[in-house]
Amino acid sequence: xxxxxxxxxxxxxxxxxxxxxxxxxxxxxxxxxxxxxxxxxxxxxxxxxxxxxxxxxxxxxxxxxxxxxxxxxxxxxxxxxxxxxxxxxxxxxxxxxxxxxx
Amino acid sequence: xxxxxxxxxxxxxxxxxxxxxxxxxxxxxxxxxxxxxxxxxxxxxxxxxxxxxxxxxxxxxxxxxxxxxxxxxxxxxxxxxxxxxxxxxxxxxxxxxxxxxxxxxxxxxxxxxxxxxxxxxxxxxxxxxxxxxxxxxxxxxxxxxxxxxxxxxxxxxxxxxxxxxxxxxxxxxxxxxxxxxxxxxxxxxxxxxxxxxxxxxxxxxxxxxxxxxxxxxxxxxxxxxxxxxxxxxxxxxxxxxxxxxxxxxxxxxxxxxxxxxxxxxxxxxxxxxxxxxxxxxxxxxxxxxxxxxxxxxxxxxxxxxxxxxxxxxxxxxxxxxxxxxxxxxxxxxxxxxxxxxxxxxxxxxxxxxxxxxxxxxxxxxxxxxxxxxxxxxxxxxxxxxxxxxxxxxxxxxxxxxxxxxxxxxxxxxxxxxxxxxxxxxxxxxxxxxxxxxxxxxxxxxxxxxxxxxxxxxxxxxxxxxxxxxxxxxxxxxxxxxxxxxxxxxxxxxxxxxxxxxxxxxxxxxxxxxxxxxxxxxxxxxxxxxxxxxxxxxxxxxxxxxxxxxxxxxxxxxxxxxxxxxxxxxxxxxxxxxxxxxxxxxxxxxxxxxxxxxxxxxxxxxxxxxxxxxxxxxxxxx
Numbered sequence: 001x002x003x004x005x006x007x008x009x010x011x012x013x014x015x016x017x018x019x020x021x022x023x024x025x026x027x028x029x030x031x032x033x034x035x036x037x038x039x040x041x042x043x044x045x046x047x048x049x050x051x052x053x054x055x056x057x058x059x060x061x062x063x064x065x066x067x068x069x070x071x072x073x074x075x076x077x078x079x080x081x082x083x084x085x086x087x088x089x090x091x092x093x094x095x096x097x098x099x100x101x102x
Numbered sequence: 103x104x105x106x107x108x109x110x111x112x113x114x115x116x117x118x119x120x121x122x123x124x125x126x127x128x129x130x131x132x133x134x135x136x137x138x139x140x141x142x143x144x145x146x147x148x149x150x151x152x153x154x155x156x157x158x159x160x161x162x163x164x165x166x167x168x169x170x171x172x173x174x175x176x177x178x179x180x181x182x183x184x185x186x187x188x189x190x191x192x193x194x195x196x197x198x199x200x201x202x203x204x205x206x207x208x209x210x211x212x213x214x215x216x217x218x219x220x221x222x223x224x225x226x227x228x229x230x231x232x233x234x235x236x237x238x239x240x241x242x243x244x245x246x247x248x249x250x251x252x253x254x255x256x257x258x259x260x261x262x263x264x265x266x267x268x269x270x271x272x273x274x275x276x277x278x279x280x281x282x283x284x285x286x287x288x289x290x291x292x293x294x295x296x297x298x299x300x301x302x303x304x305x306x307x308x309x310x311x312x313x314x315x316x317x318x319x320x321x322x323x324x325x326x327x328x329x330x331x332x333x334x335x336x337x338x339x340x341x342x343x344x345x346x347x348x349x350x351x352x353x354x355x356x357x358x359x360x361x362x363x364x365x366x367x368x369x370x371x372x373x374x375x376x377x378x379x380x381x382x383x384x385x386x387x388x389x390x391x392x393x394x395x396x397x398x399x400x401x402x403x404x405x406x407x408x409x410x411x412x413x414x415x416x417x418x419x420x421x422x423x424x425x426x427x428x429x430x431x432x433x434x435x436x437x438x439x440x441x442x443x444x445x446x447x448x449x450x451x452x453x454x455x456x457x458x459x460x461x462x463x464x465x466x467x468x469x470x471x472x473x474x475x476x477x478x479x480x481x482x483x484x485x486x487x488x489x490x491x492x493x494x495x496x497x498x499x500x501x502x503x504x505x506x507x508x509x510x511x512x513x514x515x516x517x518x519x520x521x522x523x524x525x526x527x528x529x530x531x532x533x534x535x536x537x538x539x540x541x542x543x544x545x546x547x548x549x550x551x552x553x554x555x556x557x558x559x560x561x562x563x564x565x566x567x568x569x570x571x572x573x574x575x576x577x578x579x580x581x582x583x584x585x586x587x588x589x590x591x592x593x594x595x596x597x598x599x600x601x602x603x604x605x606x607x608x609x610x611x612x613x614x615x616x617x618x619x620x621x622x623x624x625x626x627x628x629x630x631x632x633x634x635x636x637x638x639x640x641x642x643x644x645x646x647x648x649x650x651x652x653x654x655x656x657x658x659x660x661x662x663x664x665x666x667x668x669x670x671x672x673x674x675x676x677x678x679x680x681x682x683x684x685x686x687x688x689x690x691x692x693x694x695x696x697x698x699x700x701x702x703x704x705x706x707x708x709x710x711x712x713x714x715x716x717x718x719x720x721x722x723x
Contacts, residue, residue, distance in 0.1 A: 005719070023694040031690070094690055101687025 007048035014041035028082045028092040032075060039071045104152070104159050105167055108187045111149050111156075111195050112234035115202075115227035118145030122227070126220035135219035136210075142223040143206050146230060150199040157192045161578075168240065168304075184302050186240035190436070194237040194368070197440065200567075201360055201447055202230040204560035209353035211556030212454055218262065222351060225259045229357060236365055243301040245369055246284070246291050249330060252365060253280040256358070260350040272346035279343040283333020287369075290326030294376070297323070307375035317380060324383030327373055328390070328424075334366025335420035336413075338394045342636045344417060348409040352454040355409065359416045360447040364439045367423040371439075374432040384428045391424025392519045397634065399526035403533060404630035408453045408463050411534050414633075415489070416446060418523060425520065426504050429513055434504040437580065441496030444568045445488030451561040452482040456538060458557070459550045465534060470543035477552055479539045481565050486531040488568040490602070491524050491595035496571040499581055501595055506588040521594060525602040532606020533618075540611040 014037055021034030043064045050060025086092055118141060124130055125138035160167075166188035173181040206226060213222060232255055236248040254277075261273030295301065297319075298309040315323075331337075336344035347358065370377075370387075377383050398418035405411045419442045426435035455478045456471070457463050472479050484495075491501035501524060508516045552558060567574075575581045609618040619627060629635070684695075705712075 019693075019697055023690045023697070025690075094688070097689065098687035102682040102685045 004048055004052040007044060007052075011041045011044040011048065014044065026094050028085070028094060029079075031094065032078045032082070035078070036071065036075065039067060043067055104156050105187050105192075106169070108152070108156050108192065108195075108238065109169065109171070109185055111152055111199070112231040112238065114145045114149040114152070115142070115199075115230040115234070118142040118227040119224045119231065121145070122220045122224040124220075127217055135217060138220040138223045139206065139210050139213075142227050143203065143210070145227065146199055146203045146206055149230070149234065150196065150203050153192055153195040153199050156187070157189065157196055160187065160189050160192055181243070182241075183244050184240040184304075185238050186303075187238070191237050195234050197443060198230060198233045198237065198361055201443065201564075202226065202357060204447070204451075204564055205353050205356040208356065208451060208454070208557050208560040209351075211554050212353050212458060213351065214554075216351075222259075222262060222354070225255060225262070226354060226357065229255045229259065229354075229362065233361060233365060237368060240303050241301045242291055242294070242303060242306065242373070245372070246287055246330070249287070249334065249365065249369070250284055252334075252362060253277060253284055256280060256347065256362065259354045259358075260347045262351050262354070263349075266349065268346075269349045272343075272349040276343040276347045279340050280333045283330045283340055286326050287330025290323055290329070293323050293326065303372045306373075310375045310379055313379060315379060317382075320380040321382045324377050324380045325386060327377065328370065328383065328387050331366035331370040331424075332390060334369070335363050335424070336394075336417045337390050337421060337424060338397055338417075339636070339639075341394065341398070341417050342633065342640065344413045345410055345633060348407070348413050352409070352450070352457065355412075356447050356450045356454070359412060359450050360443040363416050363420055364423075364443060367420055367427075367435060367439050370424070370427045371432050371435050374427050374430070374435075377427065378430060384430065386428075388425050388428025388513075388516060391421040391426075391428055392516065393421070394418065395421030395425065395523040396519060396526070399523050399530060401630050401633050403526060403530040404627060406464050406466050406631070408457065408465050408468075408534065408538070409450075411465070411530065412446065412449055412453060415449075415527060415530070418527060419446070419489070422501075422504065422520065422523065425516055426507075429504075429508055429511060429516060431504060431507040434500065434507055437500040437503055441500045441571065442489065444564060444571055445485050445495075445497060448481055448485035448488065448561065448564045448568050451557070451564060452478050452485060455481070455553050455557055455561060456550075458553055460546050462546045464546075465537040467544050467546045468538045469541040469547055470539070471547055471550060472539040474550055475539070475552055477558055477562070479535075481561050482535060482539070484565045484568050486528075486535060488571070490528045490531065490599045492599045493592075493596065494572050495568065496575065498592075498595065499572065499575065502587065502592050505591045505595060509588060509591055517591075521598045524595060525598040528599045528602025529606040530602075532603045533610045536606060536610025536613070541613050 018034045018037030018041060021037060022031055025031050025034060046060040046064045046067070048060075050058050050064070054060060082092060085097070089096060121141045122138040125135045127135065166186060169185040169187065171183040171185065173183050175181070206223065209222065209226070213219060216222070229252065232248050232251040236245060236252070239245060239248065257273050257277035260276045261269055263269050264273075291301070294306070297313070297315060298306055300306060300309065333340040333343075344358075344363065348355065350358075377387065395418050398414045398416075398421060402411050402414035402418065405414065419438065423435045423438050423442075426432070426438060456468070456475070459475070460468060460471075462468070487497075488495040489497050491498045493499075501520065505517055505520050508514075508520065572581065608614050615621070708715075
């Protein structure tokens, strides 16, 4: 049986990849995609803990369900915001959105 | 009764000071300032009458009366003003108020064309009050307080005509020079308290009889104590202020030359029991006095300004007083001050009478006044004879007392100095007399009448007092017994005076030599005429040092202290300017910051578990 640590390390790696994508992508859509990676890494964590530490009540799985549903809503709102910006500025490049500085 | 209210003597002139205020040109604008003078003369007269009355009430009673006025009481420190009412102090009050009365009447004539009577008479009365309080108060501390009051008075009075630039610098120098001496005196006053636990002159004298103080401490203390009188009495090297104080109005000069410079001598006289504790201090006192006496007399001979001739003679005679105190003869010092004050008052009044008439103060531009100014000439002669040792006038008796005492204590050098000074002063006065009254009439002296009665009468009254002074002294029993006198010394003094007068008369009255100033080499003559270049000496030593130091501290304050504080401000402004670029406006940068910070905080919080985690991870197969 695969030990818990492996799942946790995988989730951490996925999270770090998500973070890397979050801070380096120039395209807003890819930023949102990176956020999805972060959330999925969290979900893997929750599922692993639920299976290995709390198989009886499986509270972690309930958490996961909530995270998935709220992540879907959040992605929808995020895409809406991206569209709103796109209508004004005709671009989705993150480098162009640095108007609110010092 | 009359002696118990003696504290009123300084109060009358102080009231007079306040009463002049309405007649300052700022308040009463229409009727002129003359009542200010009259009110003050009245107050001075009251003060004088009170003094004389108290003097006769006191005379013959051996026990002096002391009164104590509480001043303040803080913690365990009780400050009371002790007043001494004795024949000597009331006698000094008579001298001060009498001379002030005469000088004020003189000023009514002299300041005829002046608007500043309110100010002038207020300052004169202020002076009078300060001096009377000084002689009455019997405490070193309050003597110091009153000396400072007199310093302020000097500043105000010398700076009377403040629109003249030389007056302003003269007043500045008078204030600062006297202030330096006063401050060093203050050090002495403060240092003597832990030793003697009193400032009362009587108790100080009692303390001094049995005191055992470290000689070094006593020497320092004594030198601090004589520094105050040194500047007050215009002694070398603090003598320049008296020369420059001659820029003040002449009637005040009467008072200053006669009495104010003697206030320092009074303190010295009162302190003489304490100064005796250190032989070094006595030697220093005598040395300062000797240098000033000889130097001042020589400088006075080389002056061409009539008032400055007299100012250096003031320094000279105060130098003789210093010699007397240094040789432990306080009685001689007191007698010298008394006789000197009257004679010098006559001389300055005579000088004022001449200056008002001929405008110039330059004695080389005067001449031939004897025929037309007999009264002033007579006054000048009496003043000269009264100042140097010529019997039967007062100066002879005081100088005889001094020289006899010096001879008896085997201080032959000081005897020689006293005789020499007497000779030089006689010569200098004969020269001044000759230049003013003898010889051909000059441009400036062609038309020169005697002044109005307001100036002549006080002058003649002072002349009368000078002439009768030996009689007054013998009535009061102050003259030495004829049988006890050292007649050799008397003869030597008379010869030195006569010789001085004779040489001066031959050169300047008879004008036997074409130009006597050529008898002395020019560099020496300039050295004396310019007062040993004392202004240059001040400017290149003390003034230069203080100036450089103050420039340095100003620079340090401006650039170092201010710079440091400004640097703190600038650093925060600059760091704010620099750190704001963290606020880059990029969402991803913010996300990175958050992640980085969370990571760092997590590592810090779990620092102690990290080794365990690593071993656990790597131990698992």
